[in-house]
Amino acid sequence: PKRVVIKIGSSSLTSLHGEVSRKKLEKLVDQVVSLKDEGMEVVLVSSGAVAAGYRKLGFIERPSSLPEKQAAASIGQGLLMESYSELFLSHGYVASQILITRTDFSNENRYYNMSNTINVLLERGIVPIVNENDTVTVDRLKFGDNDTLSAKVAALINAHQLIILSDIDGLYTDNPSHNPDAVMLEHVTEITQSIEAAAKDSDSAVGTGGMKSKIDAVKISMASGISTFLGKTDVPGILSDAVKGKARGTYFE
Numbered sequence: 001p002k003r004v005v006i007k008i009g010s011s012s013l014t015s016l017h018g019e020v021s022r023k024k025l026e027k028l029v030d031q032v033v034s035l036k037d038e039g040m041e042v043v044l045v046s047s048g049a050v051a052a053g054y055r056k057l058g059f060i061e062r063p064s065s066l067p068e069k070q071a072a073a074s075i076g077q078g079l080l081m082e083s084y085s086e087l088f089l090s091h092g093y094v095a096s097q098i099l100i101t102r103t104d105f106s107n108e109n110r111y112y113n114m115s116n117t118i119n120v121l122l123e124r125g126i127v128p129i130v131n132e133n134d135t136v137t138v139d140r141l142k143f144g145d146n147d148t149l150s151a152k153v154a155a156l157i158n159a160h161q162l163i164i165l166s167d168i169d170g171l172y173t174d175n176p177s178h179n180p181d182a183v184m185l186e187h188v189t190e191i192t193q194s195i196e197a198a199a200k201d202s203d204s205a206v207g208t209g210g211m212k213s214k215i216d217a218v219k220i221s222m223a224s225g226i227s228t229f230l231g232k233t234d235v236p237g238i239l240s241d242a243v244k245g246k247a248r249g250t251y252f253e
C-alpha cells in the first residue's frame, strides 16, 4: 500500500485566539480517513500540544518562555491525542502516539526501534500520530515546528510521499503577505539558492517554522527520493488530490 506522511502545522489547527480548534481537527481527520478508506498507510505529524494546553496551565495567551511552553505541551499533548483518538475511532480507526526527539535519529538502536514500531502500527491499520517530545527537548536541538521531523519520519519509513499542510497554498517566489508580486511555484525539482532566499520566516504568532523550515524539510525528503507536496490545509479534498498529483500547491520531485 501507498505510504504517506502528512504534516500539519500549529497555525492550521488553531483558532484566531491560538487555541486548538475542534472543527479544524475534525476536518483534518475526515481528510485522513478518506486516504485510509482508500487503503493507504498514513502517518500524521501533528503540532498543537502547546496550543491545546496553555489555557489549562492558567495562561490567557500562548506563553513564550521555553519551560512554560513545555509545561503547556505536557498538558496539551494528552488532550490533543484524546481528541484525535476519539475522532479516528468515530470512523473506525485507531490512533497511536509517538513522541520523538532529534537525538533519536542519531542513535542506531532507537532508529531501528522507531522504524519497526511504526511498521507494525501501519501494517495493522493504525494511524500513528507523531510529535516532537516537547517536555524533554532542549531549545537548540528542536526540530522547528515539526517540518524537518516530518521529513525524517518520511525517510525512516520509506514513505512514497510527504504532504506538508500549511496556512499558505504553496511556495512563492517571495513571502506573499509582504510582496504582492510574488507568484506560486507549482513544480520544483531542485532547491536552488534563489528558492532558499525566497523562503522566509512565518508572520503568524502561532506558526514557528515559516517557509524556511519547510524548505529544510524538503531538502531532507528530496535527498531520500520522497516526493513532497506543500499545500493549504483548508481546501476540501486536498489530501486525496495531493496523492493523485492534482491538488493546487507546490510539488517537489
Ligand code: ADP
Residues within 6 Å of the ligand: 008, 009, 010, 011, 012, 145, 165, 166, 167, 168, 170, 171, 172, 173, 174, 175, 176, 177, 198, 199, 200, 201, 202, 203, 204, 206, 207, 208, 209, 210, 211, 212
Ligand atoms: P505552519 O504553522 O503551517 O507550519 P508557518 O506559518 O510556519 O506555517 O509558515 C507559512 C508562512 O510562511 C506563510 O504564511 C508565509 O507568511 C511565510 N512565508 C515566508 N516566505 C514564504 C514564501 N516564499 N512562500 C510562501 N510563504 C512564505
